[in-house]
Amino acid sequence: MKTKVSTPDDGTVGLVSPGHGAGLRDVISSRFLLKLLVDKEIKVRYRGSVIGLLWSYVKPGVQFIVFYIALGIFLGLEQSARNPGGLPNYAIYLFSGIVLVNFFSEALGNASRSIVLNGGLIKKIYLPRELFPVSAIWVSAIHFLPQIIILIVACLFAGWTPSVLQLAAAVVGFIIVALMATGLGLIFGAVNVYFRDAENLVDLLLMVATWASPVLYAWTTVRDQLGQTALNIYLLNPLTVGVETFHYAFWMPTADQTQALPPSFLSLWVPIALALSIVTLVLGQLLFRRLEGRFAQEL
Amino acid sequence: MPISIDIKSIEKRFVLRHTRSMKETFLWLLKGRRGDLYKKFSALEGVSFTVEEGETVALLGFNGSGKSTLLKHISGVMLPDSGSVRTRGRVAGLIEVGAGFHPDLSGRDNVFLNGSILGMSEKEIREQFDSIVEFSEIGEFIDTEVRFYSSGMYLRLAFAVAVHTNPDIFLIDEILAVGDEPFQKKCLAKIKELNEAGKTLVVVSHDLDMVSKVCDRGIVLERGRVVMDGEVGDAIAHIRAS
Numbered sequence: 001m002k003t004k005v006s007t008p009d010d011g012t013v014g015l016v017s018p019g020h021g022a023g024l025r026d027v028i029s030s031r032f033l034l035k036l037l038v039d040k041e042i043k044v045r046y047r048g049s050v051i052g053l054l055w056s057y058v059k060p061g062v063q064f065i066v067f068y069i070a071l072g073i074f075l076g077l078e079q080s081a082r083n084p085g086g087l088p089n090y091a092i093y094l095f096s097g098i099v100l101v102n103f104f105s106e107a108l109g110n111a112s113r114s115i116v117l118n119g120g121l122i123k124k125i126y127l128p129r130e131l132f133p134v135s136a137i138w139v140s141a142i143h144f145l146p147q148i149i150i151l152i153v154a155c156l157f158a159g160w161t162p163s164v165l166q167l168a169a170a171v172v173g174f175i176i177v178a179l180m181a182t183g184l185g186l187i188f189g190a191v192n193v194y195f196r197d198a199e200n201l202v203d204l205l206l207m208v209a210t211w212a213s214p215v216l217y218a219w220t221t222v223r224d225q226l227g228q229t230a231l232n233i234y235l236l237n238p239l240t241v242g243v244e245t246f247h248y249a250f251w252m253p254t255a256d257q258t259q260a261l262p263p264s265f266l267s268l269w270v271p272i273a274l275a276l277s278i279v280t281l282v283l284g285q286l287l288f289r290r291l292e293g294r295f296a297q298e299l
Numbered sequence: 300m301p302i303s304i305d306i307k308s309i310e311k312r313f314v315l316r317h318t319r320s321m322k323e324t325f326l327w328l329l330k331g332r333r334g335d336l337y338k339k340f341s342a343l344e345g346v347s348f349t350v351e352e353g354e355t356v357a358l359l360g361f362n363g364s365g366k367s368t369l370l371k372h373i374s375g376v377m378l379p380d381s382g383s384v385r386t387r388g389r390v391a392g393l394i395e396v397g398a399g400f401h402p403d404l405s406g407r408d409n410v411f412l413n414g415s416i417l418g419m420s421e422k423e424i425r426e427q428f429d430s431i432v433e434f435s436e437i438g439e440f441i442d443t444e445v446r447f448y449s450s451g452m453y454l455r456l457a458f459a460v461a462v463h464t465n466p467d468i469f470l471i472d473e474i475l476a477v478g479d480e481p482f483q484k485k486c487l488a489k490i491k492e493l494n495e496a497g498k499t500l501v502v503v504s505h506d507l508d509m510v511s512k513v514c515d516r517g518i519v520l521e522r523g524r525v526v527m528d529g530e531v532g533d534a535i536a537h538i539r540a541s
Contacts, residue, residue, distance in 0.1 A: 018372075019384075
């Protein structure tokens with residue numbers, strides 16, 4: 001809360017204007033409430049369903065099998081005796097990308113809807129509204145965790161021996177994607193209050209996201225088909241960089257480290273992606289604070 | 300006395316949009332019906348007053364006079380278009396019963412969630428938990444999901460949490476209309492106790508008898524303007540006369 005100090009002695013010292021929060025900093029000071037909101041979401045989401053939390057795995061699992069059969073086998077992306085030009089360990093390549101893109105999709109999709117869904121509360125009680133998009137991201141991260149464990153188990157079976165640098169790259173990659181999702185989630189969550197078109201736009205974006213990153217194919221395809229300039233534009237997408245760090249950490253060690261990263265990936269593209277996600281987050285926060293003043297009357 | 304709430308000439312206009320469809324917006328713009336797109340409506344006009352610490356104020360007026368909107372400005376849910384609202388200390392209240400209650404969570408989980416939403420820290424809730432449950436008379440049902448509660452139980456638990464938030468300014472919007480008589484009496488006693496402890500109360504209600512028991516000062520609103528500010532008895536007489 002911002003403190004406005006007036007002239008002393010008239011009894012107005014220490015009065016503050018209600019409803020002016022400190023944005024994401026307030027979320028940090030309301031950690032306990034954030035935790036309760038996340039717990040609530042986890043408890044409530046699969047209430048009344050027989051297999052409960054398992055739905056979080058069934059969906060990506062089926063998605064993985066479909067992509068693996070259609071792309072890896074039918075379209076020949078998997079390396080095999082008859083198809084030496086394919087990607088070795090395509091299943092791990094595919095899965096390491098899918099888990100990250102699924103995290104992004106769930107996080108952004110839910111964050112974009114979070115303000116409208118919690119409209120009842122926002123209309124009645126003042127609390128830092130950033131809590132809702134942030135808790136949506138947090139819940140997605142919790143759903144992401146077991147998937148990454150499955151990925152690691154699969155990697156271990158495939159002879160995974162990552163270096164510390166590779167693991168650190170994956171952590172940075174995850175942070176890039178999480179910041180990006182938070183920033184975009186704040187933007188679309190706030191705009192969605194005024195125009196419900198926003199959530200449809202997000203669905204559209206997320207559909208494109210799976211294909212605009214090297215989840216199903218290798219980044220070399222982009223260079224070979226469209227050239228270097230196109231590759232540079234392609235690598236400006238933080239999600240692409242995030243996915244590539246996951247390939248670097250999880251897939252390459254199982255593929256005998258024979259596959260190359262895009263040129264100057266770690267020295268140039270990772271810092272650019274990190275910077276872009278931070279810029280997105282800052283812009284998201286600024287826009288959110290501009291729009292949140294009229295949430296209560298527009299919801 | 301220190302000032303608890305300071306409101307200086309606030310204005311609030313609502314835009315009543317007649318269409319949210321892009322197609323209609325476009326067609327109306329083409330047909331020169333721009334004026335039909337939306338209408339502005341003044342909910343609050345030049346409202347100013349100050350409330351000292353420990354005062355009990357009733358906001359009175361007919362439906363649509365701007366009472367609840369004013370309360371939302373004090374709680375910070377809405378921001379004024381111009382003018383300023385300033386408050387001292389924690390503001391909490393029953394703007395609507397059980398806002399922030401989730402039907403699928405148990406009473407216990409809801410006490411924590413709702414208490415935290417109303418600004419209590421984890422430690423405060425733990426300390427007050429037993430007292431909240433006792434006040435609510437929920438007893439053994441505290442671990443039952445609140446979807447199975449009767450409306451009375453729901454209200455009692457919500458009220459119990461709200462009064463234990465220990466706010467400096469307590470806002471009450473048309474809440475005591477529900478609940479049976481013994482509980483209403485208990486609530487009134489609790490509200491009086493809060494007031495004796497020096498808390499500021501702002502009450503919105505159509506129940507003029509209840510208001511006259513709880514409040515000393517009355518502010519009457521009419522179409523977003525303050526038309527009367529004085530003793531609660533005079534304010535009630537003003538309302539009854541109009």
